[in-house]
Amino acid sequence: MEKVTIATVARRAGVSRQTVSNVLNTPDVVREETRERVREAIAELGYRVNQAARQMRTGRSRLIAVRIEPANDGINGSVLDRFLHGLTDAAGLAGYRVMLYTAAGDDDEIATYEELLSAYDLDAFVLTSTHHGDPRTSWLAGRDIPFVTFGRPWGAPDTHSWVDVDNASGTTAATERLLATGHRRIGFLGWPAGSGVGDARREGWARALGAAHLLGSSAGVEDGVDTGAAAARGLLAAEPDTTALVCASDSLALGALEAAREMGRDCAVIGFDDTAVARAIGLTSVSQPLAEAAGRCMDLLRELLDGRAPSAPTHVLLPPSLVLRQTA
Amino acid sequence: MEKVTIATVARRAGVSRQTVSNVLNTPDVVREETRERVREAIAELGYRVNQAARQMRTGRSRLIAVRIEPANDGINGSVLDRFLHGLTDAAGLAGYRVMLYTAAGDDDEIATYEELLSAYDLDAFVLTSTHHGDPRTSWLAGRDIPFVTFGRPWGAPDTHSWVDVDNASGTTAATERLLATGHRRIGFLGWPAGSGVGDARREGWARALGAAHLLGSSAGVEDGVDTGAAAARGLLAAEPDTTALVCASDSLALGALEAAREMGRDCAVIGFDDTAVARAIGLTSVSQPLAEAAGRCMDLLRELLDGRAPSAPTHVLLPPSLVLRQTA
DNA sequence: TTGTAGGCGTTATCAA
């Protein structure tokens, strides 16, 4: 298979290279008849624009970079995986490709930005795992590099576009489900105060209980099955009439189930993230719409990249959904 | 920040552009003193070669493509995730970058190859999830496109390089562990015969038992927690003296644990893949060395890409390891 | 050992 360039197409269609380029990039400037002839030639020859050459002229690569993190030590690791798949799909539909990189910490990641930008002319970045005092966003913003975060900028000003999942509404839905099935004493098993996500999840539970004029106790521990089990034991022992637990993660929920079983307590449990573990053991869990989140990230990116960016940054908050299984 | 090109560096170092290029690509041809001067200029200016320009000249992109699959409906989905992370790391070290794509089936994937090759000049592909009658390898091989598979070519001739994990040795190790801890009646819970991976895992168990002059029963069912539980119930009921079960997956193992608990049987269980679920519930499991597999894939790719490919394709078979937890 | 010339495939500019 010979290399088919714009010149091959031009020859076949009997026009100049420039006309072919116009058909590709500004079709409306070419006479209809010519346009058709060129399109036929393109189809017959199976021509595809060469990104490298285009990139050299335009300075744009149609490449988007995302960091792939080490599969978290645990149970919640597949979240990024699913997001990545969705992003790759959405990017492909928009004519972009996703490039992966790894980084050991924020500074290393910023060094990687420099490398990717100067070597590959990356068009944009999608950041995940945003956190308090995140230096990455200000670095990118300071250089006017298009980016979107999946996760809101905790504690920082909302100066860029982001997509996030409404954590509070997830635990609210979980709590309401438990209320609807007759539970009246519903505890919350979460993380220590201070993490944006964790606080939001606790808040959602508290709000739903408040709306029903009920009270509930909560515990905050580091994420993990064992820590969850220990905390649940404490909670259940202190509150003999607690019949349900809303948890900030599937790990904690798994621990809670263990504790309840050991104690011979009948206790409904709802986790968060709908991980493989939840699916495997039949744990009812709050599921994040990851494919949609990825799609929205791509939408925002396209706005940025096509120059038709809105004057103000856009923020998208997606509602999670409750996946009912055996535990609640 | 101005754009720094090879010309900027040349000016700064007081040499020609060609000399800079030589320092980059064939350093040994440049006098030491000149080389140093150029290197200093490069460092001072923060120069980085522009991949697009290089690619236009050389036809090589330093890009490697991998398909990201939808997070499997189950418990074993994180395997690809960890492999991807390892591959991204290894590629980065070797000066390559990983590009992602999705595909709905083999034919769609082949269409994507064409697109990626002609548009982005991809240097190589890493294929995962090889299977019987896989059309992808022959397509790539027929066009002399460098590729490596993670997973051997089941049922097809070994005409390309691949990396795989020695499944049989994994279940052998699991079985030997059980033998060493005193178990004498050890069953196997696997998949229906016919899948290369599943057959190998069963074979490893049978081999270890044979070496100890023991016998054991096995069952073959579709992967899943419920199917595993049902099969384990059958196995344990039929063989009252069975005290341990080696399983072809963590899903099956989870089912086996459930069954044993229900039946009040004390039964050691070992799973396969060391998934998040295994870590979460303390399941002893056979772990695939995914980071190493990724590194070896990259090594093979480099051989192919550097033209120093061995005359015959290379095959790498890596031993998995047993991760001991509470269940065995 | 170093420098000069040309071209990779595309698009922007400008002229026809």
Next chain:
DNA sequence: TTGATAACGCCTACAA
């Protein structure tokens, strides 16, 4: 509406 020309940054061939 179409076409000629130059330029993006780099590398290979060849000349000095």
